[in-house]
Amino acid sequence: MRNFIREDIAFLKPYEAHVVEGNIKMDANENPFPWPSGMQEELFSANIAFNRYPDGQAQELRDAISAYNGVRPEEILVGNGSDELIQIILHTFGGRNRTLMIHPPTFSMYAAAAAITGTSVLEVPLLNGISLDLPKMLSFSAAKDSLDVKVKNTDIIIVCNPNNPTGSLFPKTEILQIVQNTQALVVVDEAYAEFSGETMVDLINQYPNLLIMRTFSKAFGMAALRLGYVVGNSALITDLNRVRQPFNVNSFSQQAGVTALKYASAYQEQVEIIKKETQMLYNELNKIPGVNVLPTRANFLLFQPDAPDLWAEKLSARGFTVRNLGSLPGLGKSLRMSSGTPEENQAFLKAVKDIASEL
Numbered sequence: 001m002r003n004f005i006r007e008d009i010a011f012l013k014p015y016e017a018h019v020v021e022g023n024i025k026m027d028a029n030e031n032p033f034p035w036p037s038g039m040q041e042e043l044f045s046a047n048i049a050f051n052r053y054p055d056g057q058a059q060e061l062r063d064a065i066s067a068y069n070g071v072r073p074e075e076i077l078v079g080n081g082s083d084e085l086i087q088i089i090l091h092t093f094g095g096r097n098r099t100l101m102i103h104p105p106t107f108s109m110y111a112a113a114a115a116i117t118g119t120s121v122l123e124v125p126l127l128n129g130i131s132l133d134l135p136k137m138l139s140f141s142a143a144k145d146s147l148d149v150k151v152k153n154t155d156i157i158i159v160c161n162p163n164n165p166t167g168s169l170f171p172k173t174e175i176l177q178i179v180q181n182t183q184a185l186v187v188v189d190e191a192y193a194e195f196s197g198e199t200m201v202d203l204i205n206q207y208p209n210l211l212i213m214r215t216f217s218k219a220f221g222m223a224a225l226r227l228g229y230v231v232g233n234s235a236l237i238t239d240l241n242r243v244r245q246p247f248n249v250n251s252f253s254q255q256a257g258v259t260a261l262k263y264a265s266a267y268q269e270q271v272e273i274i275k276k277e278t279q280m281l282y283n284e285l286n287k288i289p290g291v292n293v294l295p296t297r298a299n300f301l302l303f304q305p306d307a308p309d310l311w312a313e314k315l316s317a318r319g320f321t322v323r324n325l326g327s328l329p330g331l332g333k334s335l336r337m338s339s340g341t342p343e344e345n346q347a348f349l350k351a352v353k354d355i356a357s358e359l
């Protein structure tokens with residue numbers, strides 16, 4: 001039979017999450033806690049006209065996000081998770097004959113969206129798997145006042161901060177150095193900003209080439225509802241709106257976002273617990289002989305035990321699903337785990353100690 005697929009995307013593998021029924025999920029960097037008390041009841045009692053199309057402008061939600069981030073509603077675009085936003089950004093500013101720079105190891109959807117949109121990818125690997133290679137990133141992106149755009153033409157740079165899967169938080173000054181010295185559009189994916197406590201949303205009007213991505217999937221515990229947003233100057237947001245599907249975020253998720261932001265302080269309490277727990281896990285994992293752990297500012301940890309595949313198997317057999325990332329550039333074979341509740345983390349550490357003593 002004829003192969004109907006575009007040749008340049010035939011290499012892509014369909015994304016399949018590996019779910020083990022009954023296991024504690026520590027593989028997707030989600031918030032392990034239930035929603036703050038009262039939030040679900042409030043959301044479920046909202047009057048939503050399900051027979052009508054959603055508000056395509058998501059006005060109420062953008063107003064709420066605007067108050068939460070101290071930016072104007074016209075500086076916000078919402079999407080069906082950041083995954084959709086990455087695609088919208090590349091459809092709008094990438095495409096054939098355009099190049100996206102990324103810093104592997106980083107979030108896999110950037111390269112996938114680049115392939116789908118026909119955007120070339122330029123990889124500037126992290127140094128030792130944890131620091132931005134600033135000189136290289138700058139030399140491969142045309143300087144602001146350079147006419148030499150043909151030779152070193154990078155159109156978009158995505159910096160993931162804190163970075164998935166390493167958990168590293170890159171210094172704001174380094175990202176700003178890129179933003180200030182390049183002609184490219186710089187997108188900072190701040191999916192884990194609530195955990196790192198650092199954001200660049202306040203700088204969007206200072207830099208016309210800066211876009212920030214955020215999500216409700218992590219700190220706000222709404223991964224199931226697929227809700228993310230981009231913050232940037234209104235001209236960039238207008239461009240993204242040319243490409244965005246008219247009704248990309250359903251009414252229920254819009255209402256959930258509005259409701260969640262009313263509970264921001266209750267979420268902050270969860271975030272503080274998760275931050276403490278993640279550092280506790282870092283300290284405890286570090287004590288296990290033969291296990292290397294990377295410092296993190298997110299709600300997850302990257303670690304390299306002696307035999308990662310075996311560790312992943314043994315952890316799974318004991319009821320804990322972690323993410324086996326295989327071999328990562330600069331780091332080798334690695335596992336990633338997200339913090340659970342304090343009880344889950346204690347049980348996890350017990351399993352880790354048992355496994356370490358067995359091997």
Ligand SMILES: Cc1ncc(COP(=O)(O)O)c(C=O)c1O
Nearest residue numbers: 081082083107164191215217228
């Ligand atoms: C860095 C980063 N960006 C974006 C996403 C996707 O978020 P969303 O659930 O909003 O699509 C993830 C999810 O793991 C992520 O780690």
